[in-house]
Amino acid sequence: DAMVIQNPRYQVTQFGKxxxxxxxxxxxHNVMYWYxxxxxxxxxxxxxxxxxxxxxxxxxxDNFQSRRPNTSFCFLDxxxxxxxxxxxxxxxxxxxxxxxxxxxxxxGPGTRxxxx
Amino acid sequence: xxxxxxxxxxxTLSEEAFLTINCTYTATGYxxxxxxxxYPGEGLQLLLKATKADxxxxxxxxEATYRKETTSxxxxxxxxxxxxxxxYFCALTDYGGSxxxxxxxxxxxxxxxx
Numbered sequence: 001d002a003m004v005i006q007n008p009r010y011q012v013t014q015f016g017k018x019x020x021x022x023x024x025x026x027x028x029h030n031v032m033y034w035y036x037x038x039x040x041x042x043x044x045x046x047x048x049x050x051x052x053x054x055x056x057x058x059x060x061x062d063n064f065q066s067r068r069p070n071t072s073f074c075f076l077d078x079x080x081x082x083x084x085x086x087x088x089x090x091x092x093x094x095x096x097x098x099x100x101x102x103x104x105x106x107x108g109p110g111t112r113x114x115x116x
Numbered sequence: 117x118x119x120x121x122x123x124x125x126x127x128t129l130s131e132e133a134f135l136t137i138n139c140t141y142t143a144t145g146y147x148x149x150x151x152x153x154x155y156p157g158e159g160l161q162l163l164l165k166a167t168k169a170d171x172x173x174x175x176x177x178x179e180a181t182y183r184k185e186t187t188s189x190x191x192x193x194x195x196x197x198x199x200x201x202x203x204y205f206c207a208l209t210d211y212g213g214s215x216x217x218x219x220x221x222x223x224x225x226x227x228x229x230x
Contacts, residue, residue, distance in 0.1 A: 004159075004167075006159075033217075034140055040223075041222065041223075042205060042220035042221060042222050043160070043205075043220055043222055045217055045218070048217070054143075082221070090160065092160075103209075104162050104165060105162075105218055107152075107159040107160040107161065108159050109158050109159040110158065110159045112157075
């Protein structure tokens, strides 16, 4: 089945120690997104790639970076995690139809990050 | 800017009760509207969507109608089950930028008791 895969499901890191979360997709979608979701809150968009074009949200901290080496994979790098970065990180994909109508975003299961 | 407002939870219902979760939006232009569901410890799943006024999205017994005159997209289900217990997010696609980004409401937690 075509899907969005995130590994690992749970990640523990230490304060200030760089960490990378990964996302892969078999949907062949152009667009990949990274969201941060803190407890009992709505997901917040960090950035997205449209093919190789990177689009950062204005309020995303510099501590968060992303890489997309090919269509299938996208990585979220947190350079120096703080306690406030503990959250669920969700990857999503979509495939723009060019019609201007709402393309569905397909989400992975998320990676829950714990910062000690 | 564009925004989504959902009724605050948690909502607790007995099995087979009728469910309504209110959602209203503020948007320029003609956004598409979505309901996503998040089961405990999991990612978001698309429940249903509507892309233009008066469209009705439906899935798994859930329905929502895109009402432009009242800027609403309320989620309804005639008879809930314990397995419907989850957090429900209303969202719209914001085309203010180069790509349609989802703007979510804060989510409504639903608990269904046997």
